[in-house]
Amino acid sequence: MTSIENKIKDVIRDIPDFPKQGILFKDITPIMMDPILSNDILNELFEKYKSEKINAVAGIESRGFLFGYPLAMKLNVPFVLIRKKGKLPYKKISFEYELEYGYEKIEMHSDSLNSGDKVLIHDDLLATGGSAQAAASLIKKTGAEVYGFDFLISLDFLGGKKKISQFSSKISNLVAY
Secondary structure, X not given: OOHHHHHHHHHOEEEEOOOOOOOEEEEOXXXXXXXXXXXXXXXXXXXXXXXXXXXXXXXXXXXXXXXXHHHHHHHOOOEEEEEEOOOOOOOEEXXXXXXXXXXXXXXXXXXXXXXXXXXXEEEEEEOOOHHHHHHHHHHHHOOOEEEEEEEEEEOHHHOHHHHHOOOOOOEEEEEEO
């Protein structure tokens, strides 16, 4: 286990039965209370991607914005907001996907990406991979390419990596359970 992984695991809170019975929620909000750890995480991500040919970082609403936007700024590339339906004010493209309890639609501004852009998708947590898969599908609709995926945490036992590997083999996380 890496030093950064140990530091993150030391502050993540387990919240039983949230948001529903039987779920053990991994709460990353204590990271936000620790500016040294937050900077360590950002520096770790920057070192990982600084030499890669990434044209943009896309963050999945909303916790994907927490480190996705600062990472994009450090990499000197645009940050693309991927949000739930109805949250963006300008012309949008959308992608609808199925959840276990219904359907969800995500959107991004139509002028966020160009054909051929290589995009790193960032989120706080990879579980079943549904949100990341939808984000990748949305990005592909623009003609851009999914460079890879980056997560703070991966719940490997839920199989999300397998679901998103069709878009890129570059799937990275700082912490795994």
